[in-house]
Amino acid sequence: MSTTISTWVWMKDMLTWSTNINHHLNKTSILEFVGPGDHLYRNYHLGLNGRPCNADGIFLLPGTPPPPLENVATDNWTPFRNHTEFETAEFLYMQNQMPAGQINRLLDLWASTLVKHNDKPPFADHRDLHDIIDSSPFGDVNWQNFTVTYDGERPEDGTKPWMDDKYEVWFRDPHKVVRNMLANPTYTSEIDYCTYREYSTEGDKRQWKDFMSGDWAWDQADEIAKDPSMLGSTFVPVILGSDKTTVSVRTGNNEDYLLYASIGNIHNNVRRAHRDGVAVIGFLAMLKTTKEHAAEAVFQKFRQQLFHSSLSKILNTLKPGMTTPKVTRFGDGHYRRVIYGLGPYIADYEEQALLACIMRGWCPKCMASCEDLNKDVLRRCREYTEALIQEGSLGDLWDDFGIVGELVAFTNDFPQADIHQMISPDILHQLVKGAFKDHLIKWVEKYLRHMHMK
Ligand SMILES: [Zn+2]
Numbered sequence: 185m186s187t188t189i190s191t192w193v194w195m196k197d198m199l200t201w202s203t204n205i206n207h208h209l210n211k212t213s214i215l216e217f218v219g220p221g222d223h224l225y226r227n228y229h230l231g232l233n234g235r236p237c238n239a240d241g242i243f244l245l246p247g248t249p250p251p252p253l254e255n256v257a258t259d260n261w262t263p264f265r266n267h268t269e270f271e272t273a274e275f276l277y278m279q280n281q282m283p284a285g286q287i288n289r290l291l292d293l294w295a296s297t298l299v300k301h302n303d304k305p306p307f308a309d310h311r312d313l314h315d316i317i318d319s320s321p322f323g324d325v326n327w328q329n330f331t332v333t334y335d336g337e338r339p340e341d342g343t344k345p346w347m348d349d350k351y352e353v354w355f356r357d358p359h360k361v362v363r364n365m366l367a368n369p370t371y372t373s374e375i376d377y378c379t380y381r382e383y384s385t386e387g388d389k390r391q392w393k394d395f396m397s398g399d400w401a402w403d404q405a406d407e408i409a410k411d412p413s414m415l416g417s418t419f420v421p422v423i424l425g426s427d428k429t430t431v432s433v434r435t436g437n438n439e440d441y442l443l444y445a446s447i448g449n450i451h452n453n454v455r456r457a458h459r460d461g462v463a464v465i466g467f468l469a470m471l472k473t474t475k476e477h478a479a480e481a482v483f484q485k486f487r488q489q490l491f492h493s494s495l496s497k498i499l500n501t502l503k504p505g506m507t508t509p510k511v512t513r514f515g516d517g518h519y520r521r522v523i524y525g526l527g528p529y530i531a532d533y534e535e536q537a538l539l540a541c542i543m544r545g546w547c548p549k550c551m552a553s554c555e556d557l558n559k560d561v562l563r564r565c566r567e568y569t570e571a572l573i574q575e576g577s578l579g580d581l582w583d584d585f586g587i588v589g590e591l592v593a594f595t596n597d598f599p600q601a602d603i604h605q606m607i608s609p610d611i612l613h614q615l616v617k618g619a620f621k622d623h624l625i626k627w628v629e630k631y632l633r634h635m636h637m638k
Pocket of ligand 1: 547548549550551552
């Protein structure tokens with residue numbers, strides 16, 4: 185995976201710009217010391233504080249233990265026939281990671297001792313073991329697909345082949361994927377149910393670590409908490425990322441993009457350790473711009489809108505939970521009232537321009553002209569872009585602001601989602617390759633030549 189879903193840089197970016205760091209205790213937070221030696225303390229958000237509730241969404245009194253995990257605690261080991269089968273599979277496949285040949289040998293030995301008792305080992309051979317693991321319903325969300333076709337105007341001099349093509353998009357229900365992440369019992373000590381601000385006791389210096397310690401999450405919680413029916417809920421920001429895939433089995437005029445999702449609540453180490461903290465939720469078709477289509481405005485527009493419309497359709501199942509809390513079981517056994525939001529979207533510059541509906545060469549985050557990107561200007565935001573689109577002609581929007589006015593960003597279909605705020609750099613492409621290799625190294629080389637000659 186070349187898109188590193190790390191939220192750290194994005195958080196820093198958001199924090200640098202933040203102007204309202206409310207210090208210390210205030211009316212909307214609660215203070216708690218964390219870690220050894222009382223060196224750090226946190227203010228937790230009081231409005232969206234991740235209170236446990238029962239399966240009907242009624243909040244529990246503090247200290248109430250979670251209900252027992254009924255399905256797991258009893259004898260349902262589906263698709264395994266019993267506890268022993270599950271434990272054996274877990275031991276061989278997860279802990280021991282035993283090669284197929286050795287699994288077969290072990291199971292043969294096992295079978296030879298059991299045959300006297302007319303009994304059989306849990307699995308016939310390694311293939312049987314893998315088949316049963318593959319059929320496990322837990323944690324797996326089925327792939328579905330839909331097809332997109334062009335339904336715009338057709339030129340009089342004959343339709344183009346791309347206008348008749350069918351574009352297939354494969355996806356997994358992101359709501360189910362996210363619910364599985366929240367229900368993962370191995371994250372219980374590495375998940376934040378509530379946004380917080382952390383300070384050091386020496387000099388009251390702000391500390392940043394995981395996603396929920398950042399200002400964006402806090403500000404979103406503030407915004408959501410304005411509605412009294414949201415109080416006590418758990419804010420779950422969905423982090424997105426996409427990247428063009430190089431392993432494409434398709435040929436012809438399509439490019440494929442993988443869409444990834446994670447949640448802001450789990451700690452960075454969980455996301456980095458690939459413990460199902462990041463999941464592929466989509467496989468998007470994207471038209472390749474060939475020489476013959478490069479100058480065709482209608483082709484470009486369809487190509488870009490295809491991307492946005494596909495994203496909007498894929499993410500659709502998250503939408504109801506953005507305005508009405510969804511009672512969801514967490515890995516610690518507790519139910520909580522979850523309210524979803526679209527968090528950062530991590531992508532390289534090419535995709536950032538596409539996502540932000542701007543011309544290439546312009547900044548997706550601020551209003552600086554492409555001719556003077558260093559200028560101190562206001563940030564872009566959804567309301568301002570919409571106001572400009574209301575007022576200006578498409579040509580003016582294009583020339584003066586770098587805005588592709590005909591495009592509708594996928595975020596417009598979701599409450600409170602602002603693509604300009606969400607855009608965050610992909611560390612590999614933008615920082616390592618872009619800022620460091622392409623820019624800094626070249627600059628240093630130029631400087632050295634200038635000062636010390638070849
Ligand atoms: Zn900018």
